[in-house]
Amino acid sequence: MKKVWSISTTLRNPERLRNFLITLKEMQGCIWNKDAQLEFQIRLIKNRYYGYGNTQFYNGLSSEHIDLLEDINKKISMEDAKDIFESKNYVGASMRGRNSYKTLEKMGLATIKDRKIKITSLGEYLLSDNYDLGELFFRSFLKWQYPNPVDREFSDNTIYDLKPFILTLHLIKRVNELCSEKGLKEKGISRVEFEIFAQTLTHYKELDSQAEQLLEFRQRTESIKEYKLKKEFIEAFKEQFLYDFVNIENLSDYADNTIRYFRLTRLIYIRGGGYYIDLEPRRKVEIETLLKTYDGSAEKFTKDEYIDYISNINLPQLPWENAKNLNEIYNDLVRDIDKIFRENNLSKKSHTLFLASVKLREPSLTLKQFEEQEINRLREYRKLLLKQVLKIQLQDISKIDETIDSLKNIRTLDLKPSIALEKYITMALNIINDAKEIKPNSLLGDDGDFIFTAPANKPDIECYYESFNSICEVTMLTGRDQWHNEGQPVMRHFRDFEDKSSKENYCIFVAPQMHRDTINTFWFSLKYEYEGKKQKIIPLTITQIIDILEYIKLLKEDNKGFVHIRFQSFLESVVELKDDENINSSDEWLRAIPNIVKNFTDGKL
The missing domain is CATH 1.20.1270 (Substrate Binding Domain Of Dnak; Chain:A; Domain 2)
Structure with missing residues (x-):
């Protein structure tokens, strides 16, 4: 039986990969034996990169251990982390560390040389301050192949002979060519077609027949006008086409995740209202030379050769570098x-x-x-x-409505919610006032659309005005993990931004709702200090941002202008609550903010 390929679940959180690599670097040069493997897993617990916030991991732990893990103001010692790990009573304990390392090795981020741990050039790139996830994944996907010497899955070379990313690009190109030959519109392949035909490619020699079957499927599907009958046809086709594949239960989820990560490479883009995946026309030269050079077949390597190859960021030389x-x-x-x-x-x-x-x-x-x-x-x-x-387009009332509607339905859009929130808060900030520049640090495609969230070492959005500057940090988290992931990092990003700015500075923090620990942390920074100086942090819910946009929309409909000085006055009003004699705690501060928002949207500020 065959398997569909997909992006491993372990690659679904790039920041987690980076955190694992940061921890492994603490052990660079150590002999990779069972003791080191055990130590690596214990260090992951110590650094709160493994186990923290995971209720399943907490099963069997004492209340003291859980309290220690949960209290991020307390450092976990190696001894405490070892106690926590041993409390889990794992069978084959060192295997946990080997498994945590294996993902880094498969990505080419780390290797074992002369029995010692070594961070590769690709790994060092991920650890650098200005790493680009798109470049990282492009370099990895370019070399990803089945079979390969480090992966037991897809090892049967009588079935598998492919480079999944390269062969997917070939498939899209071939389908477009067939459409051109038949006088049909060239539009890439749909998400359903990707699910059925791209992830079931197992051999590069299947390319032409797979492309022809895809187009036949499309024409038959498009000929069925009634939605229910069309859906029934697709499900019946899937069942027949995928009958000899064993891992198809979550095929749709696999496809969504794979498309999301392939898009990071900037060689594909999304069209047709988010439904079609096509080759990026702005990278035509790169794609054409790439596909002329590689036919999508796997290369022959020994294990050492393959690890050296995938871990070297300078290999292969890109075919357009002439x-x-x-x-x-x-x-x-x-x-x-x-x-x-x-x-x-x-x-x-x-x-x-x-x-x-x-x-x-x-x-x-x-x-x-x-x-x-x-x-x-x-x-x-x-x-x-x-x-x-974009800023010009966002002055149109219909674009304001689109932004409001997207923020109201942030969890149900085609984009992953965390990416969608960065996108539509960026649009909201452009709508609100006359900023000199609203600069998202998110990964953007060549079409300017949002592909992935901002890296962990930068603010999500930087905002520059004539009279002041600000950053904006956004999150979809609402539980205590909001405090862990956003509390200290937001204040650190803001302080770094303040140190480089010569103007008055603010930090806008946006979430669906605020966790009490997050607000308490920001209140202390506002009222007292962070690293010796107070910070002007303004927490706003998504609903409050929507209220502000509704107000701006009314002003525009009445042909009334709105300048950044008024927005600064609003931000300052939230900050000044700290000096109100009736507000003495973070809870009271949070409860007072809606009144400031209402006064602002009523035109009283």
Whole structure:
């Protein structure tokens, strides 16, 4: 029996991978034996990267151990962590550490050299301050193959011979080619088609037949107009097509997760209202050269060769890293930016300066310098222009309604809720006032859309105004884990931001609701200090942001302006509650904020 491939559940939280790697680095150079494997798992508990907040893990632990794990103000010693681990009475205890390490090895983030723990160049990249998840996963997916020497699953080379990511790109390209030949619209493949036909590819030689079957399925599905009959046909087709696959129970979830992570590479994009997955047209040169170079088949490696290969961030050399292709990429970017200027009525002066800068391009750069400096500069400039275009579009009342509706239904959108919240709070901040720049640190696609959340070492959103600056941190967490994940990190991000800003600074914290421990932490920072100085942190619920947007919408409908000074006055009013003689606790502060919001939306502030 065959298996469908998918992104491992262990890769569903990249920050968890990074935390595991941070812990493993504490042991770099140690001999990787049973004692070290045990120590690694104990260190994960000590650092609260394993077990913390997991009610299943708490089963069998004493109340003292649970209290220690839950109280993040207390450090867990190695001795305490060892006691906690031993309380679990695991059979084959060192195996826990081996399993925690295995995911890092499969990703090429760590390896064992001469029996010693070593963080690889790919792992060091993930640990760096300016790591890009998109680049990390692109490098990993490019080399991901079945069979491979470190993975027992999919090891039967009579069934499996593929690189899943590369072969998926080939499948989308081939389906588009078939559509073109038949005079049909080229639109990539749908989520249902991805689920059935992409994740069931087991051999690169199946590509053509799989693409043809996909198109036949699409044409038959589109010919059925009644929804119920169409759904019945799809389910019957799935049952027949997948009859010899054994792991199809969660196929739809597998597909959603795989699409989400493939999108990180920036080589695919989502179209058709979020329903179709297509090749990213802005990366045409990269995709074409990649698919000409790799047919989607697995390569032959020994175990050591494979580990060295997947862990080296500089391998393989990318097929477009030559003068001809890099110049094509550069010229495509210039044309795309020129088009954005012309189609969106942006500054003519900036347009003229941009065209002049292209003519002054430095001719003596090496290929690597050309890619890292000139091409990346143009991509960043395009992002900046797309943000300007978005701000213009968001002045339309219909866009305000769309943002409000999305925030009201944040858990049911096509995007993962945490990503959706960063996206629509960014849009809300653009709508609210005349900021100089609203800068999300989220991972964005070439189309400017949100792909993944901001990295853990940066604020979610940075906001720059004429008279003040702010950051905005958002979370979908509502339990005590909100305090653990957001309390100290938010204040730390804010302090780093304050240290670089010469203006008055604020931090807006947005969540569905506030946990008492989070509010208590922010109240102490506001009322007393964090690292020796007070901080102006303003907690707002998603509902309160919606109320503010409704107010801004009314102003726009009445052709009334709204400037950032008024927004600053609102933020300052929340801060000044700390000096109210009737407010003496974090609970009282939190209960008073809705009145400030109401006064603001009633036009009294």
